[in-house]
Amino acid sequence: MSRAAVIACCLLLAAPGTAGATNNLAYTGDPHWLDRPGTVVLDVRPLADCERASVPGARCLPAGDLLGPHGRLPSFRQIAWLLGTLGLSGRETLVVAGERAQRRDFVAGILYLAGQRRVLILQRPLQAALHAAGLAETPGRPRSLLADPIYQGRPRARLIVWRAELARALTRPHPPLLVDGRGRDAYLGIRIDAYRGGHIPGALSLPADGLSTPQATRPSATTLAGAIAYAEDPMGGIAYFAMLHAGLGAAVKVYPGGWRAWAAHTALPVSDETYVARPRHPTDVAASRSDRALSSSSIGLPLGLLAGVAGGAVAYTALYLTTRKVSWN
Incomplete structure (x- = not known):
């Protein structure tokens, strides 16, 4: 049996894992983390939604702010500066909340890799968690222009x-x-x-x-x-x-x-x-017709030239025979 097959079998038959065993990056279903003392809530929804209504004291960090052009990742230095503009130092316990799971988990993963001390991911959609916790909605806080304090988390580059x-x-x-x-x-x-x-x-x-x-x-x-x-x-x-x-x-x-x-x-x-099979484009059809026409003209050119030479030879021979006496004896 191949190595890949053995590992695949282990994945299917292994004993249950301990969810959230990495305590510094874990899921939570408890909405009361949203207002627990000593925690900071990050709202990863679009900025307009966060600024309109969010958790009291929440900071707005849309997931798109952590991606550059064409979905590229910024450097750790750029990420640290951005987190500083949210008033984060890296020592806080953060609760990451949003409506879309992938964007929520992406932001949490970036924070953990950037060196944040502890990151909790709220599994419930933010609006549902707000109602479950009985919290009033208040406008979220957007990023400032300056990084204060300086973010001091040590990236988990390994x-x-x-x-x-x-x-x-x-x-x-x-x-x-x-x-x-x-x-x-x-x-x-x-x-x-x-x-x-x-x-x-x-x-x-x-x-x-x-x-x-x-x-x-x-x-x-x-x-x-x-x-x-x-x-x-x-x-x-x-x-x-x-x-x-x-x-x-x-x-x-x-x-x-x-x-x-x-x-x-x-x-x-x-x-x-x-590989993707590239569909034929209208310009490809036109190019194909142009190639066929060029091919026909390139064949017709030597044929026409040969016909002209042959006709000229026949005319010259007829003129020569009519102007000279030829003896057949």
């Missing part, structure tokens, strides 16, 4: 694996375990969401959607310890990383570039590799 580092690790005799958080159809290359379809060689399919299954069927934290998680892109990958840490208590690492960054580098290996 949990991040970059593309070149991952490519080198895959060439070693004992490569690391990888888990792919995309859907099964994307993993197999049936659905192509990047330059190429497929998955990183050796990766196991463990879709993020499947982690909401009953506790008994979840993989154990021990099985996943040291694994490298990735998904489609930075937002999906870091949200998946946070889900594995907070939901399963698994001490995984993350390849934040995700499948899109890996697939775009054509020198990197891919399993179950597929």
Whole structure:
């Protein structure tokens, strides 16, 4: 049996993990964390929603603020400055709340990687949690122009694996375990969401959607310890990383570039590799007709030239015979 098959069996048969065993990054279903003394609430909904009505004292941090152009991640220095503009020092206990799970988990994962001391993820949608806790809605606080105080969290850089580092690790005799958080159809290359379809060689399919299954069927934290998680892109990958840490208590690492960054580098290996069949564009049809016309004209040009030469030769011969006496004897 192959190594991948053995690990897959372990994932299915492993004993239940301890959800939230990574205490510094954990889920909570208790809405009373929203007004507990000593905690700071981060509202990750769009800025307009946060400023209109949020938890009393909440800070507004839309998930999009943590992504640059084309979904690229900012540097740790830029993230630290941004968190400072929210009045964070890194020593607080943060409660991350929102309406969309992936954006909520993405922000929580970024905060944890940036060095935040403790991050709790509120599993309930924010509006439902507000009503459950009996809290009045007040406008959220947006970011200021200056970072005060200076954010002092120490990045957990050891949990991040970059593309070149991952490519080198895959060439070693004992490569690391990888888990792919995309859907099964994307993993197999049936659905192509990047330059190429497929998955990183050796990766196991463990879709993020499947982690909401009953506790008994979840993989154990021990099985996943040291694994490298990735998904489609930075937002999906870091949200998946946070889900594995907070939901399963698994001490995984993350390849934040995700499948899109890996697939775009054509020198990197891919399993179950597929490509998008490019549809014919109207300009392609016109170009094809133009090529056929050019081909016909290029063939017709020498034929016409030969016919003209032959006709000229016949005319010259007839003129010569009519102007000279030719003896046949």
